[in-house]
Amino acid sequence: MFNFTNLMRKALLALLLVAGSGAALAGPTYLVTIHTQAYSGESGLLDFSLGGTADSPLAIADLWSFSGAFSDEFDRTSNVSGSLDSGISMDNTRASNYWTQGVILGDDFSFKVQFSGDFETVDSAWSTLFAVVLYDTSLSEMWAIPAQFELLSAFNGDPAAMLITADADTSVTVIPEPSQLLLMLSALALAGLALRRSRRA
Numbered sequence: 001m002f003n004f005t006n007l008m009r010k011a012l013l014a015l016l017l018v019a020g021s022g023a024a025l026a027g028p029t030y031l032v033t034i035h036t037q038a039y040s041g042e043s044g045l046l047d048f049s050l051g052g053t054a055d056s057p058l059a060i061a062d063l064w065s066f067s068g069a070f071s072d073e074f075d076r077t078s079n080v081s082g083s084l085d086s087g088i089s090m091d092n093t094r095a096s097n098y099w100t101q102g103v104i105l106g107d108d109f110s111f112k113v114q115f116s117g118d119f120e121t122v123d124s125a126w127s128t129l130f131a132v133v134l135y136d137t138s139l140s141e142m143w144a145i146p147a148q149f150e151l152l153s154a155f156n157g158d159p160a161a162m163l164i165t166a167d168a169d170t171s172v173t174v175i176p177e178p179s180q181l182l183l184m185l186s187a188l189a190l191a192g193l194a195l196r197r198s199r200r201a
Helices: 004-026 178-200
Strands: 029-035 043-052 060-067 070-076 080-083 087-091 098-104 108-116 128-135 142-152 161-166 170-175
Touching: 029 128, 029 142, 043 060, 043 070, 043 087, 087 098, 108 142, 142 170, 161 170
Parallel strands: none
Antiparallel strands: 029 108, 029 170, 043 098, 043 128, 060 087, 060 108, 070 098, 080 087, 128 142, 142 161
């Protein structure tokens, strides 16, 4: 006998799995929060850089949702596009890739970042490094390296990976994507429905 409910449940599960796999290929979104109370009252520069070797596969960093006392832009390379308001996108196609932004320290600074590009799928021994560095206003003294993300390419059968380091004044958390939340909620709903039906039987 044809079971329409069972068919719809399988179709919904397949659709959710496809949506979830698409989100996985895009890479997770990270929320980086930098606590700068130790430098209260100082003016400084936050430098965002993305660099690898000439043999590193393409890597792209998208940054958005900036929060904190940002001031004027200090400098950027030509492969950086966007703004604080619209979001920043940068890639590793140049030898030196950076965006440097003036900041007034004392409060928290935060932003979201997501990585994409060929490093996820291309087999390579070369990685790319995304780093956030805090300098004085002349770039002559480095005060701190709040966070670093090393983008490891797929290599010799190993999948691509991310090595994250953060100093004591910085937190890095993964933000679930909407499709991942939908997948989890739908799985819970289906489990609840199955449990309810088993109790009735």
